Amino acid sequence: MGMRELIVSKIKDGTVIDHIPSGKALDVLKVLGISGGKGHRVAIVMNVESSKLNKKDIVKIEGRFLSKDETDIIALIAPTATINIIRNFEVVEKRKVSLPRVISGLIRCPNITCITRHEGIETNFEILSAGLRARCSYCGIELSYSEFVELILKQLGTRT
Ligand SMILES: [Zn+2]
Structure with missing residues (x-):
């Protein structure tokens, strides 16, 4: 088996996240809340040649079909990502x-x-229309996009 076949080897059922900017695969798994310990088989392929991006990462999650709501969070980390839903080795849905x-x-x-820190209220951040800032709906604090992403990765990274 050549390298190419190894890289594109298929999963039977699950979700393939393609066109992740190189080096971001682990962050993508982090925002999805997927760690190795939950029983799903996850394959991470990093630094693959790509026609769209210079190099890309690919994540394959077997046995799990991620919904649009679940995967849109990936746009924070990897706006170029494409989602492929695989059933019986076929791509049955492709989305950005x-x-x-x-x-x-x-x-x-x-x-x-x-108030969300003191009264057990679920936080809610609005992504402002320019897409460059996030604002807490409760206290109004605004974070730049990069501060917001950094905060997410930091908090999710220490959660498990
Ligand atoms: Zn707040």
Whole structure:
């Protein structure tokens, strides 16, 4: 088996996340809340040649069909990602990721006086229309896009 066949080897049922910018595969798994310990077989292929991107990563998750709501969060990390849903070795659905308008319950608000930190309220961040800032719906604190992504990765990275 040549390298090419190894890279494109297929899964029977599940989700393939393609066109992830090189080096971002682990962050993608992190925002999806998928760790190796939950029983799904996950294959990560990094630094593959790509016609669209210079190099790309690919993540294959066997036995799990991720919904649009679940995968849109990936747009924060990998806006170029494409989602392929595989059933019986065939791609039955192909879609792009798009930034969600709101992100609920994913992370704590960084503002320590925010009501969500004191009354057990689920956080809610609005992605502002330019897509470059996120705002807490409760206290109004605004974060730049990169601060927001950094906060997500930091909090999700320490959650397990
Ligand atoms: Zn807040």
